[in-house]
Amino acid sequence: MVKSAVLVLEDGTSFYGKCIGIQGFSVGEVVFNTSMTGYQEILTDPSYFKQIITFTYPHIGNVGVNTKDEESMKIYATGMIIREQSIIPSNYRSEMSLPDYLKKHRIIAISGIDTRKLTLLIRKNGTQNGCIMSLNIGNYNDAYRLAKSFRGIENTNLADMITTRHKYYWNTTVNKNINEKKSTCIERKFFVVVYDFGVKKSILRILHNKNCILLIVPSYAHYSDVLKLKPDGIFLSNGPGDPRPCIYVINTIKKFLKKNIPIFGICFGYQLLALASGAKIIKMKYGHHGGNHPVKNITDNTVYITSQNHNFSVDRNSINSNIKITHISLFDKTIQGIAIKDKKAFGFQGHPESSPGPQDIVRLFDKFINLMNT
Numbered sequence: 583m584v585k586s587a588v589l590v591l592e593d594g595t596s597f598y599g600k601c602i603g604i605q606g607f608s609v610g611e612v613v614f615n616t617s618m619t620g621y622q623e624i625l626t627d628p629s630y631f632k633q634i635i636t637f638t639y640p641h642i643g644n645v646g647v648n649t650k651d652e653e654s655m656k657i658y659a660t661g662m663i664i665r666e667q668s669i670i671p672s673n674y675r676s677e678m679s680l681p682d683y684l685k686k687h688r689i690i691a692i693s694g695i696d697t698r699k700l701t702l703l704i705r706k707n708g709t710q711n712g713c714i715m716s717l718n719i720g721n722y723n724d725a726y727r728l729a730k731s732f733r734g735i736e737n738t739n740l741a742d743m744i745t746t747r748h749k750y751y752w753n754t755t756v757n758k759n760i761n762e763k764k765s766t767c768i769e770r771k772f773f774v775v776v777y778d779f780g781v782k783k784s785i786l787r788i789l790h791n792k793n794c795i796l797l798i799v800p801s802y803a804h805y806s807d808v809l810k811l812k813p814d815g816i817f818l819s820n821g822p823g824d825p826r827p828c829i830y831v832i833n834t835i836k837k838f839l840k841k842n843i844p845i846f847g848i849c850f851g852y853q854l855l856a857l858a859s860g861a862k863i864i865k866m867k868y869g870h871h872g873g874n875h876p877v878k879n880i881t882d883n884t885v886y887i888t889s890q891n892h893n894f895s896v897d898r899n900s901i902n903s904n905i906k907i908t909h910i911s912l913f914d915k916t917i918q919g920i921a922i923k924d925k926k927a928f929g930f931q932g933h934p935e936s937s938p939g940p941q942d943i944v945r946l947f948d949k950f951i952n953l954m955n956t
């Protein structure tokens with residue numbers, strides 16, 4: 583293999599490989615994702631903004647890419663690290679090869695990396711910042727300097743950087759060939775205001791298919807403007823980075839809670855709901871990114887295999903009497919779901935919309951519909 587790119591971590595560790603996206607450099611927090619399928623959905627998930635994704639699955643690009651599997655309009659991950667790139671994509675849905683897609687979206691990526699060694703390093707020492715650099719524009723020292731100078735994803739409001747600037751209605755049904763049942767026997771439509779912190783299309787698609795009229799609003803949408811619209815429910819989306827600096831929307835959620843409007847938060851949105859209810863958020867050692875995470879519903883002792891993508895977690899020590907823990911991770915016992923006592927508000931840390939991943943817990947969307955229907 584011709585070595586044409588280097589990955590350097592902030593601790594100085596380097597991995598040489600082949601440049602498979604555009605030439606240049608990219609800096610971000612290096613995380614690993616253990617999903618065996620769904621690289622396109624993962625790359626286009628806006629929650630990965632400012633992160634470089636290591637795919638632990640060793641062969642990436644096999645099925646090419648297509649427009650229906652995009653979770654947003656572009657690749658949000660800052661870079662991609664893989665073991666081996668599939669040379670010939672083969673799938674009836676494929677519209678383009680992965681390397682061409684990376685180039686179209688101007689993404690830096692590196693292949694030929696010992697992703698097992700890199701993953702074990704992250705697991706042992708925790709997430710690190712890193713830089714991928716093509717060797718025609720710089721060397722190890724340049725990449726090392728850039729990796730060390732990246733400020734990281736903590737204490738920055740990334741959601742405000744990528745949220746929609748204008749409100750819009752969502753009314754597209756994209757057929758993903760997956761088993762999405764319409765809402766059970768409920769004929770009425772629900773008007774849901776979706777706070778967009780980097781929302782995945784799959785979430786909108788599922789809510790739309792369940793009879794919701796969706797108005798997507800910016801992360802900084804004003805409480806009274808939204809209230810005037812008389813929504814049946816508020817949805818708080820997934821999103822990138824640290825929820826703690828998002829003070830404005832946390833205060834907005836507090837006001838919605840006082841009004842007892844039904845609220846459903848997924849991942850970033852769930853973390854914001856927890857913050858608005860008085861809990862604290864902490865950064866995890868290396869987060870959860872994958873499609874095989876067992877989560878237990880502690881109210882009925884059922885276990886679900888879930889899709890996960892998060893770096894922050896609700897601090898168990900900060901749970902107060904307003905918050906009921908509903909789900910925990912069976913990997914590390916971290917909190918995975920909460921409900922707010924005496925309110926129609928709940929949230930889930932993982933991704934019930936999956937995409938990619940198992941659909942075990944997609945019924946949480948029905949729980950939201952039922953809350954709006956009562």
Ligand SMILES: NC(=O)CC[C@H](N)C(=O)O
Nearest residue numbers: 820821823849850893894
């Ligand atoms: N998928 C998400 O919404 C991620 C939430 C948050 N940015 C975290 O990393 O924990």
